[in-house]
Amino acid sequence: KNEVEQSPQNLTAQEGEFITINCSYSVGISALHWLQQHPGGGIVSLFMLSSGKKKHGRLIATINIQEKHSSLHITASHPRDSAVYICAALNNDMRFGAGTRLTVKP
Amino acid sequence: GAVVSQHPSRVICKSGTSVKIECRSLDFQATTMFWYRQFPKQSLMLMATSNEGSKATYEQGVEKDKFLINHASLTLSTLTVTSAHPEDSSFYICSARSGNSPLHFGNGTRLTVT
Numbered sequence: 399k400n401e402v403e404q405s406p407q408n409l410t411a412q413e414g415e416f417i418t419i420n421c422s423y424s425v426g427i428s429a430l431h432w433l434q435q436h437p438g439g440g441i442v443s444l445f446m447l448s449s450g451k452k453k454h455g456r457l458i459a460t461i462n463i464q465e466k467h468s469s470l471h472i473t474a475s476h477p478r479d480s481a482v483y484i485c486a487a488l489n490n491d492m493r494f495g496a497g498t499r500l501t502v503k504p
Numbered sequence: 505g506a507v508v509s510q511h512p513s514r515v516i517c518k519s520g521t522s523v524k525i526e527c528r529s530l531d532f533q534a535t536t537m538f539w540y541r542q543f544p545k546q547s548l549m550l551m552a553t554s555n556e557g558s559k560a561t562y563e564q565g566v567e568k569d570k571f572l573i574n575h576a577s578l579t580l581s582t583l584t585v586t587s588a589h590p591e592d593s594s595f596y597i598c599s600a601r602s603g604n605s606p607l608h609f610g611n612g613t614r615l616t617v618t
Contacts, residue, residue, distance in 0.1 A: 431607060439542075439595055441609040484547055491563065492538065497547045 401425045402487050404495030411502050417472040419498045421485035424466065431486040432459050432470045435497070444483075445480070475502045507531055508600050510610025517588055517617055525583045525613045527598035533578035534600035539571075539609070542595040552598075554581055588617040 402423045411417055423430070432444045445452050445459040447468060452459050456475075461468040473477055480502050485495040507530040526531075527537060536555050540548045552568075554560040554575035562568045562584050572584040581600070585592055597612040 429604075433548075433609075439597070439612040439614070441548075441597060441599075441612070443599075443607045446606040486548070491553060491561075492550045494547045494549070495602065 400496070401493045402485060403497055404485055406498060407496065409501070410419060411475050411500070413476055413502055413504050415475050415502075417475050417479070417500065417502075419470045419483050419500070420464040421468045421470070421495055422466060423468075423485075423487045423493070425487055425489060425493060427487045427489050429488045430461055430468050431488060433480045433484040435482040435484060437481075451481070477502045477504050508534075508598065508608045509609045510598055510613055512613055513611060514551060514614045515616070517615070519589055521585055522584055522586045523588055523615060525596055525598075525615075526587075527583070527600065527610050529579045529600045529602075529608070532602045532605075532608075534581070535578065536601050537575055537581040538599045539573060539581075539583050540599070541595045542597065547574055550598065551583075561579045585615065588615070589615045590610075593617045
């Protein structure tokens with residue numbers, strides 16, 4: 399079993415839909431990152447969470463430390479949100495989920 | 505915002521040669537830098553963690569003599585792939601942070617070994 403599990407693996411949505419990507423981890427963490435990787439390979443760190451909830455524009459990330467679970471939500475999704483979203487558990491090292499490939503269709 | 509510059513973005517080299525990839529933090533002091541590798545359609549894999557002035561800590565299965573990491577200053581880390589082989593062809597990415605700040609990623613280097 400992977401230490402960081404993400405679901406779903408692939409997700410196709412229509413523009414405007416509300417998106418949720420889930421991440422469960424079995425390791426101890428000091429923080430959890432949500433990353434966005436575009437087709438060219440470039441990676442942006444969207445959020446770093448150690449508790450609670452963070453919001454940035456249309457993106458919301460939540461984490462439940464007791465349940466070892468985090469979610470990334472995208473409201474009013476747009477085709478430019480199409481990317482691979484990766485959760486990464488950070489402690490002394492870093493463990494990655496397999497990624498969720500999101501495609502938002504116009 | 506914080507910027508991490510990675511160079512080169514693409515490199516093609518012949519089998520047996522060495523390739524150096526640079527990762528620079530442009531507007532902050534990177535106390536820690538991470539190097540990752542990503543094979544096609546797979547997620548990131550952490551290769552090593554380097555703290556400025558210290559030897560890098562390599563992940564299990566990553567050969568430290570093959571992937572030489574130097575983090576000699578607070579703004580520069582280098583990854584040298586020595587005696588490259590076709591199976592080393594991959595996408596290499598660095599990230600950097602200052603203290604416990606969020607990570608900032610380079611744009612990656614696509615290495616092709618022929």
